[in-house]
Amino acid sequence: MNKDESKIIRLLQGLALSLTPPKSSLEKLLANIDSEDVTKEPWIRYIYSMNWKFAAPLILAVLALGGFFAYKSFPTSVTQLAPSAENFQIPQEVTAQNSDSVLTQTDQEINQNMNQLDQDLKDVDAVQQEEDVNSI
Amino acid sequence: MGSDSIDPKVLIKQAKDGDKDAFGKLYKLYFVPVFRYAYLRVSDKEEAENIAQEVFLKVYKSIENYNDQGKDPLAYFFTITRNQVIDFYRKKKPISLDQNLPVLENLETSFGNPETFVDQNEKARVLNMAIQSLNDIQREVVILKFINGFENNQVAEILGKSEEAIRQIQHRALKVLKQKLEGLL
Numbered sequence: 538m539n540k541d542e543s544k545i546i547r548l549l550q551g552l553a554l555s556l557t558p559p560k561s562s563l564e565k566l567l568a569n570i571d572s573e574d575v576t577k578e579p580w581i582r583y584i585y586s587m588n589w590k591f592a593a594p595l596i597l598a599v600l601a602l603g604g605f606f607a608y609k610s611f612p613t614s615v616t617q618l619a620p621s622a623e624n625f626q627i628p629q630e631v632t633a634q635n636s637d638s639v640l641t642q643t644d645q646e647i648n649q650n651m652n653q654l655d656q657d658l659k660d661v662d663a664v665q666q667e668e669d670v671n672s673i
Numbered sequence: 674m675g676s677d678s679i680d681p682k683v684l685i686k687q688a689k690d691g692d693k694d695a696f697g698k699l700y701k702l703y704f705v706p707v708f709r710y711a712y713l714r715v716s717d718k719e720e721a722e723n724i725a726q727e728v729f730l731k732v733y734k735s736i737e738n739y740n741d742q743g744k745d746p747l748a749y750f751f752t753i754t755r756n757q758v759i760d761f762y763r764k765k766k767p768i769s770l771d772q773n774l775p776v777l778e779n780l781e782t783s784f785g786n787p788e789t790f791v792d793q794n795e796k797a798r799v800l801n802m803a804i805q806s807l808n809d810i811q812r813e814v815v816i817l818k819f820i821n822g823f824e825n826n827q828v829a830e831i832l833g834k835s836e837e838a839i840r841q842i843q844h845r846a847l848k849v850l851k852q853k854l855e856g857l858l
Contacts, residue, residue: 541858542847548857549819552800555793556820558708558722563700566726570733 685746689736696736700729703750706821710751713804713816714758724757731757744830747823751831755813796857803853811846818843 681702687695707728712721731753732739739749804812810832817828818839825843829836851858 541851544858545847545850545854546819548796548800548854549804549815550822551793552797553709553820553822555797556709556712558705558725562704562708562722562726566700566729569726569730 681746682741685736685739685741685749689739696733699732699746703747704729706823707750707754709820710754710816711758713801713812713820715761716801716805720761724754724761727757728754745827747827748830751817799857800854803850806853807846807849810842811849814839814842815846815850 679698679702681699684695684699684702688699704725708721708725711724711728712718715721715724728750732750739746804815807815813832814828817823817831818825823831825836825839829839832839834842
């Protein structure tokens with residue numbers, strides 16, 4: 538390294554000394570860290586603090602055991618829930634042949650109810666009119 | 674949990690385990706070099722401070738995933754710093770050539786007349802401009818090696834190059850600086 542290069546290096550080192558960050562930087566950083574510190578949440582801290590080397594196999598073992606019992610009990614419960622083939626009947630009202638009549642019946646019922654409602658309202662009006670006449 | 678060590682590898686391991694004192698010591702070790710690097714890359718004290726803050730926040734948030742692989746944590750900090758500087762330039766509005774011209778003119782006149790170096794600030798300004806005139810890799814080597822005082826092997830690790838390559842880049846960078854700083858020498 539020649540004389541000029543040594544001088545340049547000294548100048549650069551001098552420049553480095555003049556480049557100092559403001560002293561408030563640490564406080565700012567700590568404030569930023571505190572405001573973003575999700576690990577302050579107790580449940581996250583608990584998860585972080587868990588010893589996963591032991592916890593992971595334990596969790597896997599519990600899940601495997603649960604899966605095994607679920608598998609074992611599944612076929613039995615399905616057999617119990619399903620009706621036997623000879624007892625199984627399609628409800629009459631939802632068969633394709635009578636689906637129109639089901640619909641018509643329902644419409645008729647609605648019409649009857651509407652007519653009844655109209656009649657009731659007319660009766661109420663008539664009574665009201667009668668009362669009005671009497672009051673005069 | 675207390676941290677008495679000042680070995681960055683030990684400190685980062687302790688910080689990873691949630692030791693805030695160890696993180697504080699890493700801050701004391703690396704904040705100034707990170708700030709200096711950022712400053713000489715963006716030439717703005719406030720922006721450099723913001724970048725340095727952002728670097729430490731990122732390290733703090735991602736330290737759980739830190740995998741040392743036997744490397745110096747310095748490389749980890751400076752990889753994040755370099756990315757932050759790249760992000761800074763990506764977000765920054767482009768500066769027109771006209772805006773740069775006065776700076777170039779000043780640079781030429783300052784180098785030509787040693788008498789104009791009236792104070793340390795002027796000297797620092799000219800040095801800074803000479804550093805900015807280097808190409809990217811030369812500038813990075815100069816900042817890391819001479820401004821931050823890192824060893825060649827550390828610079829090589831940060832920049833992902835061999836020590837021999839760093840020596841060559843350093844040699845070329847000093848040659849360019851010698852030409853640019855003729856008035857100062």
